[in-house]
Amino acid sequence: MRRFAALLLLLPLAAGCSSSSGSKIAIQPAKVYRLMGFQPAGSIAPGKPTTVAFTIDQPSGSPLTAYHAGPGPHTGVHLIIVSDDLSTIIHRHPPMQAGGRFRQQVVFPTPGRYRVIVDAYPRQRQPLPNFQLFKDVQVRGVPRPQPLGSYHAVQHLDGFTFTAPRRPDIRAIQATLMKVHVTDAAGKPARFVPWYGALAHAIFFHGGTLDYFHTHVCAPGASGCTSLIGGASVVGRSAAPGKLTIGILLPTAGTWKLFLQSKPEGKLVTVPYVLKAR
Numbered sequence: 001m002r003r004f005a006a007l008l009l010l011l012p013l014a015a016g017c018s019s020s021s022g023s024k025i026a027i028q029p030a031k032v033y034r035l036m037g038f039q040p041a042g043s044i045a046p047g048k049p050t051t052v053a054f055t056i057d058q059p060s061g062s063p064l065t066a067y068h069a070g071p072g073p074h075t076g077v078h079l080i081i082v083s084d085d086l087s088t089i090i091h092r093h094p095p096m097q098a099g100g101r102f103r104q105q106v107v108f109p110t111p112g113r114y115r116v117i118v119d120a121y122p123r124q125r126q127p128l129p130n131f132q133l134f135k136d137v138q139v140r141g142v143p144r145p146q147p148l149g150s151y152h153a154v155q156h157l158d159g160f161t162f163t164a165p166r167r168p169d170i171r172a173i174q175a176t177l178m179k180v181h182v183t184d185a186a187g188k189p190a191r192f193v194p195w196y197g198a199l200a201h202a203i204f205f206h207g208g209t210l211d212y213f214h215t216h217v218c219a220p221g222a223s224g225c226t227s228l229i230g231g232a233s234v235v236g237r238s239a240a241p242g243k244l245t246i247g248i249l250l251p252t253a254g255t256w257k258l259f260l261q262s263k264p265e266g267k268l269v270t271v272p273y274v275l276k277a278r
């Protein structure tokens with residue numbers, strides 16, 4: 001039941017963390033599940049449609065074909081790709097194909113190294129609801145890394161205004177909620193259209209190490225929305241149009257980039273926030 005509990009709770013968990021790739025935290029299932037038949041196999045060209053494909057092999061050696069299903073965002077496989085300067089994010093949930101294969105066409109826009117994160121939610125929910133597998137992809141050409149930039153509380157994107165706290169206070173391993181208010185061009189609260197089972201996705205990457213964490217904003221009463229890490233859990237909520245309450249839970253201190261993805265009025269918007277966790 002604890003996964004469905006209200007807003008925010010702290011729980012001791014025997015197993016380590018479920019959603020972090022931090023090298024300091026052991027991820028038990030990642031040692032025994034493996035990406036098999038990963039494509040692309042070598043370096044690729046920028047700006048061209050590229051097929052990313054893989055199967056997840058179980059410790060037994062047979063492909064994993066039983067994934068969690070149903071409402072909420074914690075289902076199937078989440079494919080998340082970032083450039084190592086964190087200027088680009090690609091986030092898709094490809095459907096499973098025959099034999100447990102996943103296949104998604106994406107465009108890697110610029111040269112450089114990208115990290116592919118496969119965040120899997122198997123039907124078997126124990127010991128952890130999800131685990132991550134990683135692969136790096138090299139895109140040919142000379143990389144021109146973009147600076148991470150700084151935190152901006154108010155951002156205008158695609159006709160919408162996103163207003164976040166002026167100075168968010170974030171500490172490692174401590175669950176925090178960050179409220180973001182979203183208005184349309186007329187200044188009215190935006191209505192969020194669910195996307196991949198959530199009203200918003202908050203995807204966090206640590207600058208440099210590319211440690212990863214992912215939380216979701218769900219409608220009141222939605223289940224399967226809580227994220228776990230190192231004994232703590234967090235879930236975001238949206239109780240009214242224009243309002244997103246984002247759950248933040250970061251495994252380590254330092255500089256993180258949050259990609260806040262939502263569909264106000266049905267249009268996918270990705271808002272970047274550079275956050276410092278103490």
Ligand SMILES: [Cu+2]
Nearest residue numbers: 073201214216
């Ligand atoms: Cu998500």
